[in-house]
Each structure stands twice: as structure tokens, then as C-alpha cells.
Amino acid sequence: MASLSSYSKKHKVTVVGSGNWGSTIAKIVAENTKEHPELFEEKVQMWVYEEDITLPKDSKYYDSSNDGPQKLTTLINKHHENVKYLPNITLPSNLIANPSVEDAVANSSILIFNLPHQFIARICKQLEGKILPFARGISCIKGVEVTSSEISLFSEWIGEGLGIYCGALSGANIANEIAAEKWSETTIAYDPPPVDSRAATPTVSPGASQINLTITPADEEHRDVLGRVSKIKLKALPSDYPPLDHAVFKTLFHRPYFHVRVVSDVAGVSLGGALKNIVALAAGFVDGRGWGDNAKAAVMRVGLLEMVQFGKEFFGKTVNTGTFTEESCGVADLITSCSGGRNFRCAKMAVERGVSVEEVEASELNGQKLQGTSTAKEVNSFLLARGKVDDYPLFKAVIDILEGKNTVDDIPDLLSRQID
Numbered sequence: 001m002a003s004l005s006s007y008s009k010k011h012k013v014t015v016v017g018s019g020n021w022g023s024t025i026a027k028i029v030a031e032n033t034k035e036h037p038e039l040f041e042e043k044v045q046m047w048v049y050e051e052d053i054t055l056p057k058d059s060k061y062y063d064s065s066n067d068g069p070q071k072l073t074t075l076i077n078k079h080h081e082n083v084k085y086l087p088n089i090t091l092p093s094n095l096i097a098n099p100s101v102e103d104a105v106a107n108s109s110i111l112i113f114n115l116p117h118q119f120i121a122r123i124c125k126q127l128e129g130k131i132l133p134f135a136r137g138i139s140c141i142k143g144v145e146v147t148s149s150e151i152s153l154f155s156e157w158i159g160e161g162l163g164i165y166c167g168a169l170s171g172a173n174i175a176n177e178i179a180a181e182k183w184s185e186t187t188i189a190y191d192p193p194p195v196d197s198r199a200a201t202p203t204v205s206p207g208a209s210q211i212n213l214t215i216t217p218a219d220e221e222h223r224d225v226l227g228r229v230s231k232i233k234l235k236a237l238p239s240d241y242p243p244l245d246h247a248v249f250k251t252l253f254h255r256p257y258f259h260v261r262v263v264s265d266v267a268g269v270s271l272g273g274a275l276k277n278i279v280a281l282a283a284g285f286v287d288g289r290g291w292g293d294n295a296k297a298a299v300m301r302v303g304l305l306e307m308v309q310f311g312k313e314f315f316g317k318t319v320n321t322g323t324f325t326e327e328s329c330g331v332a333d334l335i336t337s338c339s340g341g342r343n344f345r346c347a348k349m350a351v352e353r354g355v356s357v358e359e360v361e362a363s364e365l366n367g368q369k370l371q372g373t374s375t376a377k378e379v380n381s382f383l384l385a386r387g388k389v390d391d392y393p394l395f396k397a398v399i400d401i402l403e404g405k406n407t408v409d410d411i412p413d414l415l416s417r418q419i420d
């Protein structure tokens with residue numbers, strides 16, 4: 001490999017999303033782009049779903065001469081703080097909030113997708129044809145994409161939609177703790193298909209300042225995690241950029257307070273982050289009912305087994321069971337989510353107050369979004385379509401409690417096969 005100083009281009013990084021976790025990850029990568037000018041452009045773009053914010057009188061940024069609604073992007077760029085989704089955390093000054101997603105991604109070779117999963121479809125549609133064809137992505141989204149009887153990982157789904165390779169980042173990562181720079185770890189999965197540079201065909205796109213290479217994978221077809229022939233025709237990174245490998249992604253995300261392990265099991269990393277949110281709801285239900293830590297540990301144990309079973313049954317070609325049991329994105333994320341995560345906390349409050357989880361989400365989260373409720377529904381519709389719903393009694397109990405078909409008191413009976 002050439003020395004880093006011999007590359008004439010640097011990677012431009014864009015974070016698509018600016019919620020609680022989106023802003024935290026943007027803070028991390030902006031700190032790293034500043035520290036590594038040999039690899040990255042210093043400025044990081046962060047796409048913000050624009051909204052009007054009226055600062056309360058007790059806000060440190062309140063200005064009586066300008067007390068009407070202000071754009072969230074204006075506030076972030078002026079005060080270097082996401083006052084709505086990550087208050088009281090100073091963001092680096094090289095992080096730029098941008099209300100236009102098309103403008104934010106322009107010329108970026110690294111795209112980090114980090115927004116609640118219910119919004120990603122519309123954003124990807126907007127991005128079609130707007131990104132560099134050789135860009136690479138990392139999805140920080142915890143959820144799965146389900147259509148009728150098909151299921152896919154957001155990393156794959158984004159990759160196929162945009163024609164790029166996309167890896168995944170997931171771990172025991174409660175955003176507020178990491179934003180406060182408390183010590184933690186995460187898992188990144190990055191495993192692009194092999195490319196054969198001998199099969200490269202130079203093409204020049206109109207207006208492009210460089211030659212793009214269309215690469216045919218060495219084995220002529222790349223299969224996704226479900227064994228389907230991938231629709232992605234991967235474009236090689238032009239040789240004037242530093243190569244995008246495990247080391248570069250570690251450099252982009254690793255901080256003294258945020259340690260990164262890079263693996264290749266994209267399915268395991270993505271599924272851990274998606275499915276633990278269903279289990280966290282169950283943990284909140286039993287805790288809210290006052291059954292204590294032993295009951296919570298029991299649903300966590302059964303939940304972990306169902307997560308592994310789901311991975312092996314539907315993604316068995318590539319998924320590594322060890323990812324669930326050994327990495328931050330597996331059992332560690334399950335533990336933190338069932339201790340202090342939003343899904344856990346909202347489910348607990350819902351039971352204590354006798355209201356729905358959605359009502360607690362709306363009243364307590366100030367616009368932040370739960371992923372567990374929609375993931376429980378999506379996984380249930382997938383399992384129903386496959387005739388497998390009864391093989392996953394904890395996942396079924398959670399959706400049935402959310403939909404009012406069962407109550408928390410039914411959990412011991414519903415899990416009797418797993419417990420007795």
C-alpha cells in the first residue's frame with residue numbers, strides 16, 4: 001500500500017441523521033476527522049431533518065430580542081449543540097448541520113446512516129443518483145426491513161438501493177453516556193465483496209473530475225447474507241483515495257472513550273441491534289410489573305436464545321453465533337438496553353402507569369423514537385408469513401402485549417416451554 005501522504009484525495013464524511021445517536025456519532029467522527037487530516041477532510045456534514053425550535057426562557061441560548069421559532073440547523077451551527085436531541089453536549093465546530101440531504105452527501109466518499117429506521121426509505125429514495133458511485137456506507141440503524149415474507153438488513157437494503165457497499169455499526173451504546181465521553185465499546189461489521197482489479201473497466205461520468213472504475217467481483221457474482229445474488233455492481237474506490245478498510249473505519253470511529261472492534265459478520269451485528277429492542281420491551285414489562293431482576297434476567301435469557309435462533313434460521317449462511325454471545329453488539333447491547341435503554345424505560349413506565357408504550361414515547365421522549373415497537377410488529381409479520389411465529393414465544397408475547405391480546409401477567413404461561 002502507498003504511504004498515506006501519497007494519496008491526493010481525502011475522504012469526505014457525511015452523517016445522515018441527527019437524533020440522539022446520530023448527533024453522538026457525528027461528534028465522534030468529527031473529532032476523528034480533525035485528528036486525522038491525512039485520511040479525512042476535516043469538515044463533517046450532518047444532515048438534519050429541519051424543524052422550528054422555540055427556546056424556552058430558561059435556555060442558556062434564550063435571546064429576548066429573538067424569541068420566536070428558529071431553525072434547528074441554525075441553532076446547531078451557531079451554538080454547536082443539538083439543543084433538542086442531544087442537549088448540554090458541545091459538538092465539534094467542524095461538524096456542519098445541513099438541512100438538505102442532497103447537499104450534505106455531495107462528494108462524500110463515506111456515508112454514515114443514523115436515523116430511526118422508519119424514515120430511511122424516504123431518505124434513500126431522495127439520495128438515488130445523488131451520491132458518489134464509489135462511496136461506502138456504514139449503517140448505525142437498529143432495525144430490520146420487512147416486506148411481506150422477506151426480511152433484510154438495513155446495511156444491505158441501503159447498499160442495494162444506492163448501489164454501494166454498506167457495513168454496520170452496533171453495540172452496547174446508550175447515546176447520552178457516549179456523548180458524555182463515558183468509556184464504552186462498539187462493534188463494526190465491514191465485509192465488502194472481493195474485487196478483481198483486472199476486470200476493471202474505466203468509465204468517465206459526465207462532469208466527473210476523475211475516472212470511475214466499474215469492478216466485477218472476482219467470482220463474478222456476489223451473494224448477500226441470505227445467499228441471494230447481490231444486485232450491487234460495486235464501483236471501485238479511485239486510486240487517489242486512501243483505501244477503505246478495517247483500519248480506516250477504526251480510525252474514523254475509535255475514540256479513547258469509544259472503543260471499536262471490527263468484524264466481518266454484518267448479519268450478526270445488525271440483527272443483534274434490531275432484535276434486542278424487542279427483548280428490552282419485555283424486560284420493561286416485567287420490571288414495570290414489579291417482578292424484579294430475576295424475572296428480567298429470565299426474559300433476557302430467553303430473548304438472547306430467540307435472537308440466536310432467528311439469526312441461524314433466517315441468516316444462517318453467514319451469521320456467526322459468537323457475534324451474539326461475544327461482541328458488544330450482542331449480549332452486551334442486550335444488557336445495557338434492558339438496564340437503561342429507552343425501549344426498556346418506556347415499556348416499564350407504560351405498565352406502571354397503565355397506558356400504552358406509544359403514549360409514553362410521545363410524552364417522555366421529546367421527539368426521540370423507539371425502535372422496539374415497530375421492530376416487534378415487523379418481525380411478527382415476517383414470522384407469521386413464514387409460519388414460524390410460535391417458535392419465537394418471547395417475540396410473540398411482546399407484540400401480543402403491545403396489541404392488547406395478552407397482558408404482562410400472561411408472560412410466565414407464554415414462556416412456559418422455555419422455562420419449565
Ligand SMILES: NC(=O)c1ccc[n+]([C@@H]2O[C@H](COP(=O)([O-])OP(=O)(O)OC[C@H]3O[C@@H](n4cnc5c(N)ncnc54)[C@H](O)[C@@H]3O)[C@@H](O)[C@H]2O)c1
Nearest residue numbers: 018019020021022049115116119141142173174175368369
Ligand atoms: N439513542 C440511542 O441511545 C441509540 C444508540 C444506539 C443506536 N441507536 C439507533 O440509532 C438510530 C437512530 O436513533 P437516534 O437516537 O439518533 O434517533 P432519535 O430517537 O433521537 O430520533 C429522532 C430523530 O428522528 C428525526 N426525525 C423525526 N421525524 C422525521 C422524519 N419524518 N424524517 C426523518 N427524520 C425524522 C429527528 O429529526 C431526529 O433526528 C435508531 O435505529 C436507534 O435504534 C440509538
Ligand SMILES: O=P(O)(O)OC[C@H](O)CO
Nearest residue numbers: 171172173174341342343
Ligand atoms: O434507548 P434504546 O432502547 O433505543 O437503546 C439504545 C441503544 O440501542 C443501546 O445500545
